[in-house]
Amino acid sequence: GQNIDQPTEMTATEGAIVQINCTYQTSGFNGLFWYQQHAGEAPTFLSYNVLDGLEEKGRFSSFLSRSKGYSYLLLKELQMKDSASYLCAVREYFNTDKLIFGTGTRLQVFP
């Protein structure tokens, strides 16, 4: 079956670092995406991992371990505008253009 798990909510303080975890079980794997979605807006692409390891892009980094079915999104130097939902999505091998989304992690950043 297909299953993607993320924490429902997280809180953090401005300037801090937060790690959002995602575990997945799918029938095949062809990449993992992280999207950011502000309330009432469309999801915007943050990162894509298809090989194991860490991908860094400015304040955001994403890590993947295929053997563990695990990924995390690391946000550094948090800003108030980072308050949003963060969606983990897996691309299945046999349905290469179908993304399976988790329910998302709602992050609130406090001053």
Add this chain to the structure above:
Amino acid sequence: EAGVTQSPTHLIKTRGQQATLRCSPISGHTSVYWYQQALGLGLQFLLWYDEGEERNRGNFPPRFSGRQFPNYSSELNVNALELEDSALYLCASSSSYEQYFGPGTRLTVT
């Protein structure tokens, strides 16, 4: 470069009616995807169109259907609306692995 556009922004229908939602992909993108985002739930894959053909569909009943036009824009039709169809419907387009999302259509069924 213009992004993915969707219309209308909001749509209010009554149970049993039909709804039509529209999507225009980014210029040059031939693939269009439809997702449903119900309150408290993650995005659920609905349909994928590429080059005018339906390539894949998610676990939704046949009353959810759509099509893709020669200019790659797409239409999602939901027949015999039910209360639980109330959701944000997102369209995305792609030319490779990354999917770019539109702002969505908020459908409310009363």
